[in-house]
Amino acid sequence: MPLADRDRKLLWARAGGVCTLCKSHLTVDAKDGDKDVVVGEEAHIVSEQPNGPRFRPMPRKEVDSYTNLLLLCLSDHKMIDEQTNYFTEQRLLELKQEHEQWVKDRISSTPPAIKIRNPEADKPVMLKRIDTGKELMEMVVHTLAAHHDNPEPRSREEAELIGAFFQDTSDYIDAWDYIEPKRHIQAEFEMSAAIARLREAELLVYAGVKNHIIDGGVKAPATWPVAHIIIYRKDDETIKARSEDIDDIL
Secondary structure (H helix, E strand, O other): OOOOHHHHHHHHHHHOOEOOOOOOEOEEOOOOOOOOEEOEEEEEOOOOOOOOOOOOOOOHHHHOOHHHEEEEEHHHHHHHHHOOOOOOHHHHHHHHHHHHHHHHHHHHOOOOOOEEEOOOOOOOOEEEEEOOHHHHHHHHOOOOEEEEEOOOOOOHHHHHHHHHHHHHHHHHHHHHHHOOHHHHHHHHHHHHHHHHHHHHOOEEEEEEEEEEEEEOOOOOOEEEEEEEEEEEEOOOOOOOOOOOOOEEEO
């Protein structure tokens, strides 16, 4: 028996168009002239098949009704149908009720302010000595923010050298996904040259990535990777005893 239009509208509207479990959006916007894509599935809580997940005898009109359906992404649909000991009928009904209340709360209230927090603020950032542009780009280009630190410049030339290095790094982080592979190679070469110039000035580059969390708004919390790019003087006491081929702690 096909799902009635009314039941389908109730399901999608009350679920807010997002997955009941992971809160991911269930539509994908069209790209380059292609059509929009629906990636959500209307999943049965009690299966319509005798050998299906959580099957029990149920009137046919109830099987394909709003009350027996969840809105899920493809992976969560597969998960609940294969992990039936955990995802019982009662548990799924409770999850559905909680999700629909979550959607109501999001719609009826002012979205909370977006904040980026460090869940491990008391732990140091793991840093590695960087000697080439390829090393640096592979580490930082897919981060969403960058933290820079450097010693006090001793001359105008040194200030320009450090400032240009940080500016170029930030520009490539912002543009990396939009430039061609050929430009990636050129960028790595240019950053290798910049690192070499710093090294000639007895300045060393260290870098690492630490995952923060972005909270608030209307979306579920998500990882927010932050690049830490630090310049030390070669004679800095904090790095004199450190090996160049292992991770270092800031």
